[in-house]
Amino acid sequence: MSVQEQRRLLDALMGLDRDGDTREGSMKHFTDRDVCKFYIAGLCPHDVFTNTRKEMGVCPNLHSDPLKIVYDTLDDEKKKEYPYETDLATTLDEIIRECDRAILRQEQKLKDSEAEKIQNDPISRQISDLQLKAEKLGEEGNLDEYAKVNAELEGLKMKRTQQAVSVQIPSGAAGEVVQQYGSQSQQQKLRVCEICSCYLSKFDSDKRLADHFMGKLHMGYMAVREKFEELKARGFFPERREKR
Template sequence: VCKHFLVKFCPNSLFINTKADIGPCSLVHDDYLKREYQSNASKQEKRQYEDDFIRFCQAQLNDVEKKIKRAKQRLEMSQIEKMNLAGNYTLNEEHQERIREITEKIEKLLEEIQNLGCEGKVEEAQILMKEVDQLKEERAHIKRDNQSGHWIQKKAEIGVAQEKQMEVCDVCGAFLIVNDVQQRVDDHLMGKQHVGYGKLKNALDEIMQKRRRHEEEKDESRSSSRSLHDNRDNHHRNRDRRLDNTSSRRSRDDHHRSLHHSSHNRNKSRSRSPDKYGQQHHHHHHRSSRNSFNRQSSNNGTNNNYH
């Protein structure tokens, strides 16, 4: 079964009988199997098939990007030659050296972009492609700045006018005539190469956008989960704090009541219990009274005996 067909479509069928023809696909292309895959395949399996499709599409798009680059270079060199022939105009050595450096850097970046595409690193490849565009703009700016003097400006205007007569298609790399008749423009836009490369790019963008949305939803879900967890923890901490405060107040109240009750019991016990010293004093007084009485009785008896 053709995995690319299950994910989106089989790229081999896009460029039949064109210069970009990559040959027929010998694998099975069945709509029923495609529906079964889309309905029942696991997320991991879909991810693997999509990665293969991304690498294939990126490799094809890198090839056409090289083609577009070469076509624009040819067109640019053609216009420079026309300007030199028309005005004996050449770049100074400093600018020529800088342009060579920029061109070499652009070529290295394009090779790196192709390698990243084969590895499925699409976002990194897109970042490098933006750098390539900036370098191209810098190179064009150097060439414009090199033109000085009124007569060279006139030659430059002639060169720009001539350059606009031809342009390179940014989708498939074909040469186009500026302001061509509408019929030929339509034929180009409906051509297999233009439609095929556009379909590859759109399919690649769709998959990457879906993945980015999925990652954003996961991030939002994690953020929401963390927020809910933090709120729950705050609620628990506040509840525990209230319980601790209530327990502390109750403990203090119980302690105060206990102290008050103990003090009251001591005072009550002290008021009911006789003084031990008072008891001893009373007992001694009673004994002394009895002895005195006995002595008096003895004296009375003695007196009676005398009588």
């Protein structure tokens, strides 16, 4: 579709005075500098994280549905003449990489907290040692000794539960969740959302989980990840995509 044909389509959609001026030179086209190319390509990151901790502010460029409709009339081969979808894929890739790094950091915090708990708690150290011993006895087929060690192990677990040993609370978001749920056995139930990097707990109610999965941050990262996969499947993706 030529530029003139695209402008005629806009005329049909919006009228000749869509820009407040009927002069040909004043009519907008999706290639204009002030038009948001990410919106034209299907997803402006400024839109998906509104009122979240990842807020990007208002997009400085024009979001035009009629211009997007014109762009969408092009087939993928024609769209590849413009850099818009490849640029969008590159930007979404950067957002995903940043989130994935946050997920790894949050998971490491939980691992470090668990390791610190075991190191500082004599009962937890004994349990850890006995678990290794029981596994070895089981592999060797020494069932009598395995039964004795396993009984001792269960006794220690019960003792730890009864004592409700306090744990070192991690900083940041992990600390807030642990403070909410309290005990060390509950902290062990924490996990990191693989979509948005937030902490979740197996003790969360259905409503709390639904609130998380339908929340703006989670839905925003879902939209980013799904759009990136769509662009990649259609052949629009960064030339260099290193393994995370």
